[in-house]
Amino acid sequence: MTSEPVAxxxxxxQYARPLLVALLSGCGVALLLGLYAKLHHPxxxxxxxxxxxSPLYAxxxxxxxxxVFAIVQLITGAxxxxxxxxxxxxxxxxxxxxxxxxxxxxxxxxxxxxLGFGTYSARVIAHSVLGCIFYGAFVTKMLCLVRRDAMxxxxxxxxxxxxxxxxxxxxxxxxxxxxxxxxxHS
Amino acid sequence: MTRxxxxxxxxxxxLLTVVFLLANTQAAKPGSTVAAPTAAASAVPPATTxxxxxxxxxxxxxxxxxxxxxxxxxxxxxxxNAGQASEVSLQGSVNGGKFTLTSQNGPxxxxxxxxxDMFGTVxxxxxxxxxxxAAQAVVxxxxxxxxxxxxxxxxxxxxxxxxxxxxxxxxxxEAWLQGSVHGNQVSLTGNKGASLxxxxxxxDMFGTVxxxxxxxxxxxAxxxxxxxxxxxARIAVNGLATRIGWAVLPDGTQVGVAVAGTTKYPAPSLDLxxxxxxxxxxxxxxxxxxxxxxxVSP
Numbered sequence: 001m002t003s004e005p006v007a008x009x010x011x012x013x014q015y016a017r018p019l020l021v022a023l024l025s026g027c028g029v030a031l032l033l034g035l036y037a038k039l040h041h042p043x044x045x046x047x048x049x050x051x052x053x054s055p056l057y058a059x060x061x062x063x064x065x066x067x068v069f070a071i072v073q074l075i076t077g078a079x080x081x082x083x084x085x086x087x088x089x090x091x092x093x094x095x096x097x098x099x100x101x102x103x104x105x106x107x108x109x110x111x112x113x114x115l116g117f118g119t120y121s122a123r124v125i126a127h128s129v130l131g132c133i134f135y136g137a138f139v140t141k142m143l144c145l146v147r148r149d150a151m152x153x154x155x156x157x158x159x160x161x162x163x164x165x166x167x168x169x170x171x172x173x174x175x176x177x178x179x180x181x182x183x184x185h186s
Numbered sequence: 187m188t189r190x191x192x193x194x195x196x197x198x199x200x201l202l203t204v205v206f207l208l209a210n211t212q213a214a215k216p217g218s219t220v221a222a223p224t225a226a227a228s229a230v231p232p233a234t235t236x237x238x239x240x241x242x243x244x245x246x247x248x249x250x251x252x253x254x255x256x257x258x259x260x261x262x263x264x265x266x267n268a269g270q271a272s273e274v275s276l277q278g279s280v281n282g283g284k285f286t287l288t289s290q291n292g293p294x295x296x297x298x299x300x301x302x303d304m305f306g307t308v309x310x311x312x313x314x315x316x317x318x319x320a321a322q323a324v325v326x327x328x329x330x331x332x333x334x335x336x337x338x339x340x341x342x343x344x345x346x347x348x349x350x351x352x353x354x355x356x357x358x359x360e361a362w363l364q365g366s367v368h369g370n371q372v373s374l375t376g377n378k379g380a381s382l383x384x385x386x387x388x389x390d391m392f393g394t395v396x397x398x399x400x401x402x403x404x405x406x407a408x409x410x411x412x413x414x415x416x417x418x419a420r421i422a423v424n425g426l427a428t429r430i431g432w433a434v435l436p437d438g439t440q441v442g443v444a445v446a447g448t449t450k451y452p453a454p455s456l457d458l459x460x461x462x463x464x465x466x467x468x469x470x471x472x473x474x475x476x477x478x479x480x481x482v483s484p
Contacts, residue, residue, distance in 0.1 A: 098195050102202060109206040138199075145192035 018150045022143035030136025033108075037117035037128065052186050055114075059107045060175035061186065066107075067171040069100035070164050077160050081153075100167070101138060108135070127173040134166040235299060236280045242304045244320025251308055253318050255285070255297070262287055264295055266311055274311065322346075326476060329391045330414045330435050331407025338397055339441040340405060341416045341433035342372070342382070345477030349374055351382055352416045352431045352475070353397055358450050360431060360443035361397045364482040376482050410436040413458040416475035417442075423466050430463075432456050432472065 052058035076093040079085050111131060118124035141159040144151050242255040255264045257280060264276040264287050276295055278287030283299035285306065297306025297320075308316045324346040332339050338359060342351040347367050351374050354360035363382050365374025370386040372393065384393025389409040396402040417432040423446060430453045432442035442453025444465075454463045461472045475481060 094191065094195075098198070101195070101199055105199060105202045106206055109203065109210060113207065113210050139196065142192040142196045146189055148189060 018147040019144065019152070019155065022140045022147075025143055026136040026138075026140030028136075029139045030132040033112065033135055034117060034128070034132040037112035037132075040112065040116060055110060056178060056182075057186060059110055060178045062103050062107050063171050063175045066100045066103040067168055067175075069096045069103070070167045072096040073100065073160070074164050077157075077164075081156075104134075104167075123173050123177060127170060130166050130170045130173065134163065134170055137162040137166060235283045236285070241323040241325060242320040243323050244304070244318055246308060246316035246318040248316065250314075251311060251316050251318065253295070253308065253320050255295075255304065255320060266293060266295070266308060268312060272312060328410050328412075328415045329407040330410040330433065331391070331405055333395060333403030333405045335403060337401075337403050338395065338405075339433045339435070339439075340382070340395055340407060341410075341414065341435075342374070342384075342391065342407060343416050343475055343477045344372070348477040350416060350475050350477050350479055350481045352418070352433050352481070353380075353382070353395055354431060354433060354441055354443045355397075356441040356443060356452055358443070359397045359401060360445065360450065362431065362481040364480065412436075413438060416481075417456060417461065417472045418475050418481065419463070419470055419472040421465070421470050423468075428465075430454075430465075430472065434458065 052061065073093060073096050076089050076096065080089055080093050108131060117128045119128070137159060141156070141163055144155050144159060148156075236257055240257045242257070243253070245252045250268055252267045253264065254267075255262060260279050260281075262278050262280050262285055264278070266274045266276065274289050274291070274293045276287040276289045276293065278285060278295070285295065285297040285299075285304070287295040293311040294309045295306060296309070297304045297318075302322045304320045304322070306318060306320075308318055326343065326345045329342045329344070330340065338353045338355050340351060340353040342349055342363075344367050349363075349365050349367050349372060351363040351365075352360070353363065361376045361378075361380035363374035363376040363380060365372065365382070367386070372382070372384040372386060372391060374382040378398055380397055382393060382395045384391045384395075384405075384407075391407045393405060394402060395405050414434055414436040417434060417440075419430045421428050421430070426446040428444055428446040430442060430444040432440050432453055434440045434456070438458060440453075440456055440458075442456070444451050444453045454465045456463045456472055461474070463470055463472060
């Protein structure tokens with residue numbers, strides 16, 4: 001069966017499949033994380049980063065550092081596609097993003113391995129859901145970047161925005177809450 | 187055009203995740219086999235109040251610390267031991283099923299009762315917190331005594347929350363009893379209206395024992411060391427199925443009755459060194475009865 005050439009919308013077929021793959025992969029990652037966190041029996045105990053008064057504070061400061069890098073991401077990401085953007089801006093954007101995401105890895109492992117998908121308060125539910133969304137959106141954005149030429153222009157601001165907003169919301173529902181209730185210390 | 191950069195970023199995140207997850211499964215492996223404290227608390231617990239007197243023994247989920255907890259009324263004492271001379275004693279209280287213990291130099295313990303088990307957390311011990319689980323130790327104890335008018339002698343064996351008892355006067359009155367211990371309340375029943383109700387107070391048991399119609403007596407008994415206890419033998423004498431019971435006091439005094447059909451006669455003397463006795467020229471062996479043994483046929 002031969003398909004009718006759709007001359008009016010040539011761009012659609014061009015990016016439909018890579019974008020769909022990226023979006024579905026992100027959804028799959030978010031779903032897997034949520035299912036694992038919910039079904040895995042929480043150990044209440046996990047390796048943590050030394051030098052802090054408790055694993056909770058180690059996680060809070062790692063998340064805070066990641067959030068700072070996320071703000072760098074927002075500033076550089078907003079200017080990166082402009083013609084006047086200097087070359088170093090793309091490098092800063094890439095590396096601040098890599099550092100930010102790597103900083104969150106020990107945190108999420110502790111979250112899902114030791115604690116699991118919590119539903120005992122609105123803050124915890126929001127945090128659990130946001131955690132899944134954050135990594136799903138991150139995977140989607142990375143997969144979109146792999147085929148950057150095949151993507152529509154709006155994809156990166158939108159996905160970048162989702163990643164940024166979810167990370168800041170994650171920070172607000174965990175580290176900010178901890179600092180506000182237990183005080184700011186290491 | 188396919189770009190490598192984002193894939194490398196994704197790959198490194200995945201790699202770091204796998205490394206952390208593997209490190210955790212190696213480090214926390216023993217913990218995964220022990221039910222976590224709060225997970226147990228959120229499940230529907232069979233019983234959440236602490237017994238009046240009990241011993242709990244267990245260990246932390248990572249096997250680093252052994253925990254021994256003794257409950258005496260509302261007071262609780264615990265011993266934490268991590269080997270290498272790291273031993274700490276804690277004192278505290280129990281409120282409902284919640285335990286809170288502290289020590290002078292930092293370590294603390296919180297726990298809650300779930301059925302026969304206790305789940306909780308040791309805090310500030312060796313600079314760390316350890317979740318732990320402990321099981322209630324089954325303690326066997328024998329209480330022996332007499333009714334206030336010395337009409338009957340009795341022996342009650344308790345094993346955890348189960349109890350078995352024998353009461354008799356050494357001639358014609360005798361009854362086997364079966365029952366339970368809840369907190370400090372002891373309640374046993376037997377055939378033909380026989381019963382025993384009592385309460386534990388320190389090392390003593392006080393109450394009322396009924397051996398049959400019109401044979402109700404107040405009694406006192408006390409926690410007794412061996413050879414005190416309930417002893418039983420089921421033998422055939424001259425072709426007659428005979429059941430013999432003895433209530434033995436800690437000084438070796440024994441009172442027993444043999445029952446063959448409707449005939450009752452004083453029990454033969456029991457040699458407490460090997461639980462043997464001689465009846466009608468033949469040698470037999472009696473057995474000590476524990477709280478969990480069945481002494482009253484349903």
